[in-house]
Amino acid sequence: MTSRTRYFVIASLLVLTVGLGTGLVAYYVGVPGTFLVDRDGPAELQYVPRDTAIVAYAEVREIMTSDVHQKFRHAVPLRGDAQAQFQDQTGINIESDIDRVVASLQPLADGTTAGLVIARGRFDEVRIEALMREHGAHVEEYNGKRVIVNNEVPQQAGDTMALTFLEPGLVAVGSGRAVRAAIELQKGGENVTSNPELMNLMRSLDRGNAWAIGRIDALRTNGRLPPQIANQLPAITWFSVSSRIDSDISGTLRADARDDEAANNLRDVVRGFLALAKIQAGNRPELQTLVQSLQLSGTGKSVALSFSIPGAVLDSFGATRESAEKPPAH
Amino acid sequence: MLWSRRSVFLGLVVGGPVVLAATLRLAELSGLLFDPRRPRPAGVVVYGMMIWLIYVRFLVPVLGVFYGTSLIADEVDDKTLTYLFTRPIQRSAVIIGKYLAYLVCTILLLLPSVVIVFFLVVPLGQGATIGAMFPTLLTDLGMLAFGLAAYGAVFAFVGARLKRPLVVGLLFALGWEPAVLIAPGYLKRATVAYYLQALVRHEMPQDSPASTLMQIFREIPPVSTSLIGLAVIVGLGLWLAGRTVEVREYVLEQ
Numbered sequence: 001m002t003s004r005t006r007y008f009v010i011a012s013l014l015v016l017t018v019g020l021g022t023g024l025v026a027y028y029v030g031v032p033g034t035f036l037v038d039r040d041g042p043a044e045l046q047y048v049p050r051d052t053a054i055v056a057y058a059e060v061r062e063i064m065t066s067d068v069h070q071k072f073r074h075a076v077p078l079r080g081d082a083q084a085q086f087q088d089q090t091g092i093n094i095e096s097d098i099d100r101v102v103a104s105l106q107p108l109a110d111g112t113t114a115g116l117v118i119a120r121g122r123f124d125e126v127r128i129e130a131l132m133r134e135h136g137a138h139v140e141e142y143n144g145k146r147v148i149v150n151n152e153v154p155q156q157a158g159d160t161m162a163l164t165f166l167e168p169g170l171v172a173v174g175s176g177r178a179v180r181a182a183i184e185l186q187k188g189g190e191n192v193t194s195n196p197e198l199m200n201l202m203r204s205l206d207r208g209n210a211w212a213i214g215r216i217d218a219l220r221t222n223g224r225l226p227p228q229i230a231n232q233l234p235a236i237t238w239f240s241v242s243s244r245i246d247s248d249i250s251g252t253l254r255a256d257a258r259d260d261e262a263a264n265n266l267r268d269v270v271r272g273f274l275a276l277a278k279i280q281a282g283n284r285p286e287l288q289t290l291v292q293s294l295q296l297s298g299t300g301k302s303v304a305l306s307f308s309i310p311g312a313v314l315d316s317f318g319a320t321r322e323s324a325e326k327p328p329a330h
Numbered sequence: 331m332l333w334s335r336r337s338v339f340l341g342l343v344v345g346g347p348v349v350l351a352a353t354l355r356l357a358e359l360s361g362l363l364f365d366p367r368r369p370r371p372a373g374v375v376v377y378g379m380m381i382w383l384i385y386v387r388f389l390v391p392v393l394g395v396f397y398g399t400s401l402i403a404d405e406v407d408d409k410t411l412t413y414l415f416t417r418p419i420q421r422s423a424v425i426i427g428k429y430l431a432y433l434v435c436t437i438l439l440l441l442p443s444v445v446i447v448f449f450l451v452v453p454l455g456q457g458a459t460i461g462a463m464f465p466t467l468l469t470d471l472g473m474l475a476f477g478l479a480a481y482g483a484v485f486a487f488v489g490a491r492l493k494r495p496l497v498v499g500l501l502f503a504l505g506w507e508p509a510v511l512i513a514p515g516y517l518k519r520a521t522v523a524y525y526l527q528a529l530v531r532h533e534m535p536q537d538s539p540a541s542t543l544m545q546i547f548r549e550i551p552p553v554s555t556s557l558i559g560l561a562v563i564v565g566l567g568l569w570l571a572g573r574t575v576e577v578r579e580y581v582l583e584q
Contacts, residue, residue: 012438019445020468026461204462264550267533297375297533299466304375304533 047182056212071314116178208244235262351450373454378532391503394481399489422572483567525559
């Protein structure tokens with residue numbers, strides 16, 4: 001063996017050994033794949049219970065000021081101005097007061113669920129409390145926090161709608177049980193960041209400015225999904241959606257199946273739908289860009305579908321709506 | 331074998347994906363290539379595409395063709411085959427030994443490239459963690475090693491049997507196999523790619539009409555069938571190559 005060959009063999013084996021060794025350590029110990037990025041998610045996750053089934057996040061301010069939101073409002077105008085109605089009842093202006101939101105849904109042992117929305121922004125606590133009192137709410141003390149409880153808003157049996165300010169500029173609103181649990185978590189206890197499955201999935205997302213992660217099997221077991229839907233769903237354990245909304249919408253839908261075979265079946269189904277969508281979009285030029293952007297990917301048990309909705313598509317929907325609403329020319 | 335002009339060329343080809351992966355990584359770090367307001371391409375997807383398009387469809391067959399066909403053909407061209415055949419060993423042992431040397435060389439050439447590409451590309455775009463994807467890397471390395479072994483055995487036989495093995499090998503790997511794979515029917519079972527591609531855990535990219543057709547007519551045999559198929563190809567290829575070398579009279583042109 002010449003010295004050149006020896007060096008080649010040593011260098012190759014070194015790369016393989018170091019690479020596989022590092023991978024092995026990362027597999028068992030957990031080494032982040034990227035650096036200098038927020039891999040643990042928003043700080044508000046500390047108020048979300050560990051066994052939550054769905055977690056979602058949105059940078060509301062960024063989305064509300066995006067081109068897509070303006071175009072969407074133009075294309076699909078909200079009837080009855082629900083946003084103004086919400087502001088009248090709570091004193092919160094979604095567009096200007098809220099910066100970001102974390103929402104969660106926790107399945108409970110009695111078969112019900114507890115929903116929670118945690119919003120960070122600029123809130124007038126006195127005005128919000130006064131407005132809610134006007135609408136029939138009352139104030140309770142819980143672990144040193146003022147909890148505004150409204151029994152008149154319809155909730156699940158044995159539960160109420162509640163609101164509290166966890167920190168200055170951080171409001172928690174949702175089912176009474178979830179709000180109280182958030183207050184307890186402020187003092188300590190296991191929150192969703194100690195749920196390794198969910199956090200690993202969240203770290204693997206290209207999170208953009210809106211994302212959601214959910215555990216389908218928890219909802220299915222809990223009976224929260226109608227049996228007609230639950231029976232039709234393939235063996236999916238986790239799903240996630242991540243998107244970036246600015247001048248257009250792009251993102252990825254991902255589902256983790258129970259095993260490789262289930263994932264292959266799901267890929268086949270999605271592939272069939274994609275083919276159908278491509279045929280359907282043939283005579284709809286405004287949809288062709290969207291359909292062409294759909295890209296199926298994923299390895300092993302994971303199935304991913306990336307998409308991109310250009311702002312022009314929303315423009316064309318707006319134009320279609322306007323032309324439909326215009327009275328025919330005589 | 332390792333320091334021929336062919337190896338230098340193939341070394342550059344195998345280095346190509348590493349350069350591409352390093353460029354992507356630098357582009358992401360510097361923010362030159364990707365718009366920071368938009369999601370960057372997910373590293374796992376890019377890595378899967380590179381495994382499919384560069385390694386499985388191109389590098390593995392090409393390495394097999396270039397090295398496999400040269401095992402005997404180079405000795406004939408250099409007129410050095412006589413020296414090997416005068417050794418007190420079976421002729422088939424010569425080609426088996428050369429095949430094993432081919433396997434070690436190509437594995438040491440290709441697999442480190444895949445490992446480097448994996449570490450450079452997977453972390454792109456806040457993608458999956460290195461740890462989560464590590465089992466996929468191991469599967470890829472095993473799959474590529476099986477591919478090199480199968481293609482090497484086939485082309486060792488082609489090199490031992492035919493006079494212009496390189497042309498036939500390239501036609502087989504880059505013409506026959508892709509063409510048969512997009513056609514319906516059982517003919518695809520007469521390819522190495524049919525068994526090899528079933529071991530790829532990444533989603534096949536939809537980069538061209540040919541890929542779309544390939545997906546439509548794609549049959550995915552079970553992993554056990556693929557492994558048995560590849561093992562049969564290796565065994566049969568080596569047996570045929572050994573048998574050919576045993577019985578064939580090589581005429582060395584003066």
